Amino acid sequence: MNHSKIKTGVYVCHCGTNIAGTVDVAAVAEFARGLAGVSIARDYTYMCSDPGQALIKQDIQENGLNRIVVASCSPLMHEPTFRRACAEAGLNPFFCQMANIREHCSWVVDDRTQATTKSCSLVAAAVRRVHHHVPLEMRQVEMNQSTLIVGAGIAGIETALKLAEAGKQVYLVERESSIGGHMAQLYKTFPTLDCAA
DSSP states (O other), X not given: OOGGGOOEEEEEEOTTTTTTTTSOHHXXXXXXXXXXXXXXXXXXXXXXXXXXXXXXXXXXHHHOOOXXXXXESOHHHHHHXXXXXXHHTTSOGGGEEEEETIIIIITTOOOHHHHHHHHHHHXXXXXXXXXXXXXXXXXXXXXXXXXXXXXXXXXXXXXXXXXXXXXXOEEEEXXXXXXXXXXXXXXXXXXXXXXXX
């Protein structure tokens, strides 16, 4: 893609007061409007809500956005949500980048000015990063469901048992002549005084 044709939309979430209570989200959106390649920057109460996602989809379709940055909570929580919204609007979902301004700013920085400044920095980094993204495609491949566990100490044995209970084929490898690791070398365990073996 020609980098001069990149049109990025930036969406800053209030997350109720989780973010907006500490970060000046309107100032972050205003800052984002001045970044290279940014066509639209908005702040909204709950970006992950249906209306928040609809706003992103509408902007993609009506304004030809081809990159999306969402400044909100952890990608672990909502990256699939925003990627799905992008895909539903016809944009490759991997053109979506998140900036975690909740856990990395509002929840750890008490000073409003510092939290806002740090949020602006994270948004700027996300805008620069998404600028270089390339379209990726999902694909499925066959997988071998077997598991190799190296070390038959207590942790290795416990892991092997849990995986076997889940129906997986398990290979447990131990370099010593017996299993149990350091635990097998003990006489009794505290506090029950059970035999360690």
